[in-house]
Amino acid sequence: MKLINMFSRLTRPSTVAFICRGFSSSPSLFQVSSHTDAHQHHMNCKVAVLGASGGIGQPLSLLLKRSSLISQLSLYDIAHTPGVAADLSHIETRPKVSGHMGPEQLKDCLTGAQVVIIPAGVPRKPGMTRDDLFNTNASIVRDLCQACTEFCPDAMIGIVTNPVNSTVPIASEVFKKNKVYDPNRIFGVTxxxxxxxxxxxxxxxxxxxxxxxxxxxxxxxxxxxxxxxxxxxxxxxxxxxxxxxxxxxxxxxxxxxxxxxxxxxxATLSMAYAAARFTTSLLEAIGGAEGKIExxxxxxxxxxxxxxxxxxxxxxxxxxxxxxxxxxxxxxxxxxxxxxxxxxxxxxxxxxxxxxx
CATH class of the missing domain: 3.90.110.10 (Lactate dehydrogenase/glycoside hydrolase, family 4, C-terminal)
Structure with a gap:
């Protein structure tokens, strides 16, 4: 199988079913194939969502709650997280859900997480560019990444918070400062x-x-x-x-x-869908699936x-x-x-x- 061909066959999720198409079998956000069933229950993956009560965080957490690749879904925000977690915890799917609120609960949220997705921050309003969000969102990403370097330094970090062109370098610099930087583990979710x-x-x-x-x-x-x-x-x-x-x-x-x-x-719903698609591909790759490209x-x-x-x-x-x-x-x-x-x-x-x- 040539890697050259993979470029033209980027992994796509299908919303109906998982069809194994050889190299770039597409993950579905909603269903996992029998091909994955064999090893999925051996995957005890803890996924943390930082900013889980927000416009992206809530639908993203809902989509991730549908994944049998996740054993624990750990939700963090500065408000409403216990309610969001309680609501999601009633859904009849595999991930156990925990809600964590305020900086003093970041340790519990992050400890043991293999994947951390960060949609925290303020959204754009009409007339604003993504760059206008910089001052508020830059410090949010810096502080959350600081906590990641302390409590889950080896986790994969997916940055959703805009402006991504600047927040990914912020994340990297924080990890470098704390001497736990691995460039292969920090992603801007595009x-x-x-x-x-x-x-x-x-x-x-x-x-x-x-x-x-x-x-x-x-x-x-x-x-x-x-x-x-x-x-x-x-x-x-x-x-x-x-x-x-x-x-x-x-x-x-x-x-x-x-x-x-x-x-x-x-864009909250389409962004949540896209972040869930990315996270699903990452989890499948961590679980040993080959040909996962995003x-x-x-x-x-x-x-x-x-x-x-x-x-x-x-x-x-x-x-x-x-x-x-x-x-x-x-x-x-x-x-x-x-x-x-x-x-x-x-x-x-x-x-x-x-x-x-």
Missing amino acids: TLDVVRSNTFIAEAKGLDVSKVNVPVIGGHSGVTIIPLISQATPPLSFPQDDRKKLTVRIQNAGTEVVEAKAGAGS CAFVRSDETEAKYFATPVLLGKNGVERNLGIGKLIEYEVNLLKEAMPELLANIQKGEDFVRQS
């Missing part, structure tokens, strides 16, 4: 960009969305989001104007939701940016192999050039925040 690309492109072409896969590279805001339509599965092409319109829509899809919600929040914003040597999203092959210890950016067409090369100054500035901003705090 899965939503892939999910949106698949959805919009399937709609535009009238295709079955479960068969469409579009890798998305770069970062996780505006021009730094680079959908590689030229590398889509199945192969497809668009007139230049249409390609440009689709690209811009994918780049601004978050704003589309922020404006449609008119002050009531940002795009994620990780420490990278692919470009001049220290962090860069590309498809990565997931393994028992996090990133097993970075599958790179592949062959770009001229239009995509130009998108990459446009993205780079902003991406570099975002990364620098995150690193500086930790150095100065």
Whole structure:
């Protein structure tokens, strides 16, 4: 099995059933196949969600509660967590749920966690960029990652909190400071960009969305989001104007939701779905499943940016192999050039925040 082919067959979840398609068998968020049944109950995976009472945290916790790969779901927030945990604990699925509230309960929440997903923070309002969230969310991510370095230094960390282009460098710097940094275990969850690309492109072409896969590279805001339509599965092409319109829509899809919600929040349900998809792939890889590929914003040597999203092959210890950016067409090369100054500035901003705090 050639790794080259895996790039064009990014792991996709199917909402109906798990169909084993050889190399990139797709995880379902809702059902686990008999192929996984054999080892899933030997997996005693504790997953912690930090920010579990929020707009993303609650639906994410609900989706994770449906996973038979998780034995304990540990929920943390600064308010309402006992209620969220009580509510979820009534659901007839495998994970045991615990609720933890306030910084003094972080130790219990995190101790023994193998995977930590962090959606904590404030959402965007109309007119705000992801960068406008920086001041509030930067310190939240810094403090939660500090707790992770103390109580679960070997856990896989999935950062959902925006601006991801800056919060992932913040997480990394905190782990470095505490001398427990492993670049293969810290992920910026950019899965939503892939999910949106698949959805919009399937709609535009009238295709079955479960068969469409579009890798998305770069970062996780505006021009730094680079959908590689030229590398889509199945192969497809668009007139230049249409390609440009689709690209811009994918780049601004978050704003589309922020404006449609008119002050009531940002993309919470689609983000929860995407984060659950990413977490499911990661858990399956930890459990020994092969060929689990997701795009994620990780420490990278692919470009001049220290962090860069590309498809990565997931393994028992996090990133097993970075599958790179592949062959770009001229239009995509130009998108990459446009993205780079902003991406570099975002990364620098995150690193500086930790150095100065």
